[in-house]
Amino acid sequence: MKCIREAAPGILSVGASDRRLALFENMFPLEDGVTYNSYLVADEKTALVDTVDSSVMGQFLENVGAGLAGRALDFLVVNHMEPDHCAAIAEICLRHPAAKIVGNKKTFTMIGQFFREDLSPRFHEVKEGDTLALGERTLKFIMAPMVHWPEAMLALETSGNILFSADAFGTFGGFSGNLFSDEMDFEKLHLAEARRYYANIVGKYGPQVLAALAKLGGNVPALICPLHGPVLRGSAIPFMLEKYARWASYAPEKEGVVVAYASMYGNTAGAAHAMADMLAERGVKDMRIFDVSKTHCSHIIAAAFECSHLVLAAPTYNMHLYAAMDTLIRDMAALNVQNRKVAVIGNGTWAPAAPKLMASMLGEMKNMELVGDPLVILSSMKEAQIPEMEALADRLVASMGRRG
Numbered sequence: 001m002k003c004i005r006e007a008a009p010g011i012l013s014v015g016a017s018d019r020r021l022a023l024f025e026n027m028f029p030l031e032d033g034v035t036y037n038s039y040l041v042a043d044e045k046t047a048l049v050d051t052v053d054s055s056v057m058g059q060f061l062e063n064v065g066a067g068l069a070g071r072a073l074d075f076l077v078v079n080h081m082e083p084d085h086c087a088a089i090a091e092i093c094l095r096h097p098a099a100k101i102v103g104n105k106k107t108f109t110m111i112g113q114f115f116r117e118d119l120s121p122r123f124h125e126v127k128e129g130d131t132l133a134l135g136e137r138t139l140k141f142i143m144a145p146m147v148h149w150p151e152a153m154l155a156l157e158t159s160g161n162i163l164f165s166a167d168a169f170g171t172f173g174g175f176s177g178n179l180f181s182d183e184m185d186f187e188k189l190h191l192a193e194a195r196r197y198y199a200n201i202v203g204k205y206g207p208q209v210l211a212a213l214a215k216l217g218g219n220v221p222a223l224i225c226p227l228h229g230p231v232l233r234g235s236a237i238p239f240m241l242e243k244y245a246r247w248a249s250y251a252p253e254k255e256g257v258v259v260a261y262a263s264m265y266g267n268t269a270g271a272a273h274a275m276a277d278m279l280a281e282r283g284v285k286d287m288r289i290f291d292v293s294k295t296h297c298s299h300i301i302a303a304a305f306e307c308s309h310l311v312l313a314a315p316t317y318n319m320h321l322y323a324a325m326d327t328l329i330r331d332m333a334a335l336n337v338q339n340r341k342v343a344v345i346g347n348g349t350w351a352p353a354a355p356k357l358m359a360s361m362l363g364e365m366k367n368m369e370l371v372g373d374p375l376v377i378l379s380s381m382k383e384a385q386i387p388e389m390e391a392l393a394d395r396l397v398a399s400m401g402r403r404g
């Protein structure tokens with residue numbers, strides 16, 4: 001059965017949801033799947049903007065066939081070559097022998113790498129600012145390298161000011177039937193997963209995201225059609241533009257504390273909870289606390305993008321840092337998490353290496369300010385250390401609201 005909605009007059013949403021997928025990129029846990037969006041512009045000429053993942057190919061091909069209603073496909077626009085969007089290129093080409101593939105030089109290199117078929121006779125190369133006239137509608141191409149791959153580009157439909165934004169402004173989660181952000185409580189339903197998607201998929205490339213946003217020149221699109229999640233319309237557009245500007249500049253959304261701990265037998269967890277209690281008693285609201293062995297680090301990294309302060313607590317293991325905390329800090333570094341203030345609590349029974357290792361790893365990251373000295377615990381925290389922890393909590397609270 002076809003599943004199509006009209007995103008704008010003559011522009012059909014022909015993508016599909018995969019709710020069976022447990023791990024996006026075989027890495028990031030999904031609660032409610034993900035959508036692979038594709039848009040069919042049916043004007044005097046027809047253009048399909050991106051394809052989908054192979055997992056939803058059947059639904060997609062049915063949707064495209066129904067959307068074209070017997071017409072030929074003139075153009076396949078490839079804004080992004082990651083296989084969750086490009087998997088159906090060869091199949092579309094097979095079914096539409098006259099369709100030209102619109103992309104840039106890097107797009108075509110990647111098509112050659114991913115596909116066995118020689119698709120080069122169909123290539124229609126575009127560069128920054130080039131346009132593709134389809135009739136009443138015209139696509140203008142904006143290069144967006146590293147948002148999220150080097151070949152990524154955006155397409156602005158100029159007559160309706162509609163931005164086909166590739167991975168930008170995407171979110172995890174399958175379609176609900178409501179396509180548009182203003183058909184739902186977007187912030188409640190999608191902001192957390194949009195943040196997790198951004199932080200973990202595109203988070204490393206903040207400067208490139210800012211450069212792509214700058215190319216809009218202050219233009220606020222009337223509609224944003226991303227490759228994952230709802231189509232943005234109405235107040236969600238300035239809201240998400242502001243979020244993207246903030247995330248891309250690694251500025252926290254709010255003053256708040258994320259406590260992330262690793263603990264084998266509960267002693268480090270106890271210290272982390274004691275610290276969280278002290279912070280709450282000092283007026284810190286909306287505390288977040290995560291067990292890094294239980295919660296996938298993508299959720300913790302999303303929280304780190306949201307909040308200004310972190311408390312990291314972990315034991316020593318094999319004279320090194322407990323592996324799950326080691327992974328969290330390395331992932332934060334890989335994703336360029338920066339401009340945060342961090343307090344460290346480290347545990348060890350005979351040679352507590354964790355505090356120094358955490359401080360050292362954080363010291364190698366950009367603009368990560370260590371608040372106070374690491375609090376060192378020998379096996380379990382004792383009453384005698386309460387004043388030291390209270391002092392660390394005081395310093396953390398004193399540093400809130402003070403940026404730079």
Ligand code: FEO
Nearest residue numbers: 082084148167227
């Ligand atoms: Fe949704 Fe970078 O692919």
